[in-house]
Amino acid sequence: MSDQMFVATRKGLFRIDRTGSGWSVGATAFLGDSVTMVLPDQRDGSVYAAVGHGHFGAKMHRSTDNGESFEEIATPAYPERPENVEPIRHPYKDMEIPWSLELIWALEAGGEDETGVLWCGTLPGGLFRSGDHGASWQLNESLWNEPTRKEWFGGGYDYPGIHSICVDPRDTNHITIGISCGGSWQTNDGGDTWVCRSDGMYAEYMPPEMRGVGHIQDPHRVVHCPGHPDALWTQHHNGVFKSIDGGRNWSDVTAIKPSKFGFAVAVHPYDPNIAWFVPAVKDEHRIPVDGKVVVARTRDGGHSFDVLAEGLPQTHAYDLVFRHALDVDETGSRLAFGSTTGSLWCTSNQGDSWETISANLPPIHAVRFVGV
Amino acid sequence: MINVAFTDNIQRHVECPPCAVTGSNVREVLDAVFETNAKARGYVLDDAGAVRKHMNVFINGAQIKDRTNLSDPVPDGASVYIMQALSGG
Numbered sequence: 001m002s003d004q005m006f007v008a009t010r011k012g013l014f015r016i017d018r019t020g021s022g023w024s025v026g027a028t029a030f031l032g033d034s035v036t037m038v039l040p041d042q043r044d045g046s047v048y049a050a051v052g053h054g055h056f057g058a059k060m061h062r063s064t065d066n067g068e069s070f071e072e073i074a075t076p077a078y079p080e081r082p083e084n085v086e087p088i089r090h091p092y093k094d095m096e097i098p099w100s101l102e103l104i105w106a107l108e109a110g111g112e113d114e115t116g117v118l119w120c121g122t123l124p125g126g127l128f129r130s131g132d133h134g135a136s137w138q139l140n141e142s143l144w145n146e147p148t149r150k151e152w153f154g155g156g157y158d159y160p161g162i163h164s165i166c167v168d169p170r171d172t173n174h175i176t177i178g179i180s181c182g183g184s185w186q187t188n189d190g191g192d193t194w195v196c197r198s199d200g201m202y203a204e205y206m207p208p209e210m211r212g213v214g215h216i217q218d219p220h221r222v223v224h225c226p227g228h229p230d231a232l233w234t235q236h237h238n239g240v241f242k243s244i245d246g247g248r249n250w251s252d253v254t255a256i257k258p259s260k261f262g263f264a265v266a267v268h269p270y271d272p273n274i275a276w277f278v279p280a281v282k283d284e285h286r287i288p289v290d291g292k293v294v295v296a297r298t299r300d301g302g303h304s305f306d307v308l309a310e311g312l313p314q315t316h317a318y319d320l321v322f323r324h325a326l327d328v329d330e331t332g333s334r335l336a337f338g339s340t341t342g343s344l345w346c347t348s349n350q351g352d353s354w355e356t357i358s359a360n361l362p363p364i365h366a367v368r369f370v371g372v
Numbered sequence: 373m374i375n376v377a378f379t380d381n382i383q384r385h386v387e388c389p390p391c392a393v394t395g396s397n398v399r400e401v402l403d404a405v406f407e408t409n410a411k412a413r414g415y416v417l418d419d420a421g422a423v424r425k426h427m428n429v430f431i432n433g434a435q436i437k438d439r440t441n442l443s444d445p446v447p448d449g450a451s452v453y454i455m456q457a458l459s460g461g
Binding site for chain 2: 053054055056057075077078098100
């Protein structure tokens with residue numbers, strides 16, 4: 001099992017190590033600054049960290065000594081807007097969608113056979129690729145120029161954002177992404193062309209006529225099973241959805257409990273029927289049901305769920321778990337998740353019992369295990 | 373010459389010593405500064421070349437008006453201050 005994880009928080013990056021005496025903070029970086037995403041890249045041992053400075057903008061850093069020190073690298077930058085292209089206005093708010101980087105929200109490694117290739121999802125909805133370990137970035141123009149982008153909109157943020165990027169280990173030209181609120185999209189040619197893959201999802205936050213429109217869906221998080229990449233799970237604003245045909249069709253997983261709202265989902269690395277969620281009271285509240293932090297786990301493809309609570313706070317706990325703050329390691333046995341109130345929990349038995357690593361970290365954005 | 377100084381807060385991320393450059397408007401002045409300090413550009417301006425939302429530029433104590441195209445004139449001998457806006461209380 002993995003004995004190391006990185007935790008990106010509102011006030012810094014923490015490397016958490018497991019030693020003979022248990023879990024503890026082994027390294028810190030960017031203390032006081034918001035780290036919006038982290039990627040331990042097991043292909044070459046690099047660690048990438050995205051920092052969101054309130055005043056100075058988003059920046060990208062890379063470590064080659066496992067998080068002990070970082071060096072600033074290139075930040076994804078939107079190319080100059082052509083003079084003949086009008087800016088897009090938000091479809092429902094009186095504001096312009098910026099043509100510049102607002103936030104780095106997703107960071108994923110390319111395939112095993114393409115060391116140095118990185119994919120980066122951003123607000124206001126641009127997808128970037130680097131072929132050189134982040135020394136330079138290119139905006140995916142095809143997706144940025146997708147005509148339906150003018151109908152994408154923000155969920156929690158004002159602007160749409162790409163939060164999920166799944167690179168198919170069988171074919172690295174096959175990539176599935178998730179956009180809030182722009183639905184799930186897929187390319188089979190490395191990003192030259194894209195097709196919306198949200199069939200079966202529904203949006204209760206839209207008028208009835210628009211509930212089934214693919215490119216206005218709000219998947220909070222889209223993940224695939226690395227061992228069976230045609231199996232995908234989505235925690236959506238309006239429930240849990242599952243696909244077994246590579247995202248062509250999504251089915252509503254209604255057995256989820258204690259609630260169908262949440263942000264995070266993790267899927268077992270090679271058993272597509274095992275997935276974990278951290279449910280919460282739906283959108284206008286965003287707190288744990290009855291003040292109890294629980295994890296919902298299915299082991300039968302979503303037909304039934306266990307509600308796992310052992311070791312988690314069960315009285316007056318108001319921890320919310322963001323979409324990137326739940327991770328499973330390569331063995332599928334160890335998981336960790338962190339909350340908006342700075343708690344971090346870990347299990348080594350697929351969630352049957354949990355231990356508290358810390359209750360005092362800053363608000364947690366992302367948790368990611370280092371590969372074993 | 374134009375004297376350019378930066379907020380202390382930016383120094384934690386990128387070294388920005390005071391400098392003297394030439395230029396007749398804000399764009400020319402900042403371009404001249406960033407010509408010798410390329411890393412600082414992205415901390416002050418966004419991808420589109422506009423002043424970041426939570427940054428401010430002052431000429432002789434007066435805030436610039438054109439934050440997008442940076443066309444405000446800068447008289448010779450002026451002092452330009454690049455500050456962070458007081459945001460968030």
